[in-house]
Amino acid sequence: MQSILSPYQLGAVTLTSRIAMAPMTRARAKDLKPDTLTATYYAQRASAGLIITEGIAISRQARGAIYIPGIYTPDQIDAWKQVTAAVHAKGGIIFAQLWHVGRAGHVAHNDGQPPVGPTNERANAKTFAFDANGNGTLLPQSTPRQLRADEMDGLVEDYAQAARAAMAAGFDGVEIHGANGYLIEQFINGALNTRSDSYGGSIENRMRLPLAIIDAVAAAAGPDRTGIRVAPFGRFNDMHAFADEAQTWLAFAQALSTRKLAYLHLSDQESLGADKLSVDFAVEMRRAFGGTVLIAGGFGLESGQAAIDTGRCDVVAIGRPFISNPDLIERYRNGWPIAPFDPRTFYGGEGAAFYTDYPTYPESI
Ligand SMILES: Cc1cc2nc3c(=O)[nH]c(=O)nc-3n(C[C@H](O)[C@H](O)[C@H](O)COP(=O)(O)O)c2cc1C
Numbered sequence: 001m002q003s004i005l006s007p008y009q010l011g012a013v014t015l016t017s018r019i020a021m022a023p024m025t026r027a028r029a030k031d032l033k034p035d036t037l038t039a040t041y042y043a044q045r046a047s048a049g050l051i052i053t054e055g056i057a058i059s060r061q062a063r064g065a066i067y068i069p070g071i072y073t074p075d076q077i078d079a080w081k082q083v084t085a086a087v088h089a090k091g092g093i094i095f096a097q098l099w100h101v102g103r104a105g106h107v108a109h110n111d112g113q114p115p116v117g118p119t120n121e122r123a124n125a126k127t128f129a130f131d132a133n134g135n136g137t138l139l140p141q142s143t144p145r146q147l148r149a150d151e152m153d154g155l156v157e158d159y160a161q162a163a164r165a166a167m168a169a170g171f172d173g174v175e176i177h178g179a180n181g182y183l184i185e186q187f188i189n190g191a192l193n194t195r196s197d198s199y200g201g202s203i204e205n206r207m208r209l210p211l212a213i214i215d216a217v218a219a220a221a222g223p224d225r226t227g228i229r230v231a232p233f234g235r236f237n238d239m240h241a242f243a244d245e246a247q248t249w250l251a252f253a254q255a256l257s258t259r260k261l262a263y264l265h266l267s268d269q270e271s272l273g274a275d276k277l278s279v280d281f282a283v284e285m286r287r288a289f290g291g292t293v294l295i296a297g298g299f300g301l302e303s304g305q306a307a308i309d310t311g312r313c314d315v316v317a318i319g320r321p322f323i324s325n326p327d328l329i330e331r332y333r334n335g336w337p338i339a340p341f342d343p344r345t346f347y348g349g350e351g352a353a354f355y356t357d358y359p360t361y362p363e364s365i
Pocket residue numbers: 022023024025026053054055097177179180229267268271296297298299317318319320321346347
């Protein structure tokens with residue numbers, strides 16, 4: 001039996017434990033880039049085996065909500081350097097999550113230009129955007145513009161550019177955000193992606209753009225420093241069930257298996273209202289992929305250990321508890337109590353409050 005608190009070799013990097021901090025958007029980047037507080041926030045959590053950052057916009061077009069940091073201008077790339085340096089100074093390892101929301105955006109984010117997706121079908125979902133009075137609020141997502149086939153190479157290049165930028169900013173690797181109903185999942189979803197060209201319809205065609213993106217990112221960052229996150233059977237952002245859903249995800253895992261990536265990250269969407277990812281399906285995905293698998297969704301120390309023991313994964317990603325416990329790993333190692341999180345504090349906010357002001361356990365007693 002492998003202890004969840006024992007080291008693990010993940011592609012090119014050695015983790016001090018098999019617990020990763022799951023990617024979590026905090027919507028605090030008023031200037032669309034990280035600041036010194038962001039650096040402090042991640043450095044405080046550097047004892048995680050691996051930190052996966054909040055979703056980072058790969059381009060202006062990729063943005064889907066307000067106050068999301070990007071990595072597409074020199075200024076933003078420079079700003080990320082203080083974050084990676086702060087984490088490395090504490091001995092941590094940090095991957096950048098590369099994010100394009102696809103259709104799940106709003107005209108307000110892109111000078112009135114609509115978001116883009118595999119089709120022009122609007123999601124029955126909302127996103128944070130500025131209303132006509134400049135107030136940030138939850139608004140229905142805008143009707144997207146269908147991407148033309150001749151735009152795909154440019155999109156792939158945006159991802160490659162972001163991966164190069166992440167490595168230049170000092171990240172140890174990148175995670176491609178292929179979950180939660182954003183661009184990549186929109187192409188994979190057979191109910192939504194009904195395109196009649198080579199980017200839609202059959203499983204092979206629906207995987208074409210995602211695989212091209214993965215190959216370009218892996219070429220830029222190194223395959224052993226590239227992971228991808230997916231959420232099979234996820235329903236977030238109006239993703240509907242489709243006929244060959246299990247077959248599609250298994251084919252995707254199989255297609256990834258030859259690419260020798262650092263990891264495949266399975267995100268269980270039960271906390272977002274989907275069915276729980278079954279143990280059997282996770283095991284099947286792990287078998288099809290044949291490499292390191294991360295799993296996320298409602299895990300703690302014991303349930304995470306059980307996920308490893310039942311062959312679902314090699315590394316467990318934990319999200320919300322890391323918000324309120326910067327020293328989550330030390331708490332697990334010492335059997336100390338875990339501080340509860342408060343969902344009202346997850347997104348937005350000013351200054352240190354509910355961001356960098358959570359005490360470590362010894363400080364709190
Ligand atoms: C505040 C918040 C922000 C999140 N942002 C992201 C994100 O940027 N990218 C992503 O892939 N998942 C995101 N997630 C999902 C988490 O990575 C994780 O899968 C989810 O919280 C379930 O894991 P947990 O039960 O350990 O928190 C977010 C979740 C929360 C609570």
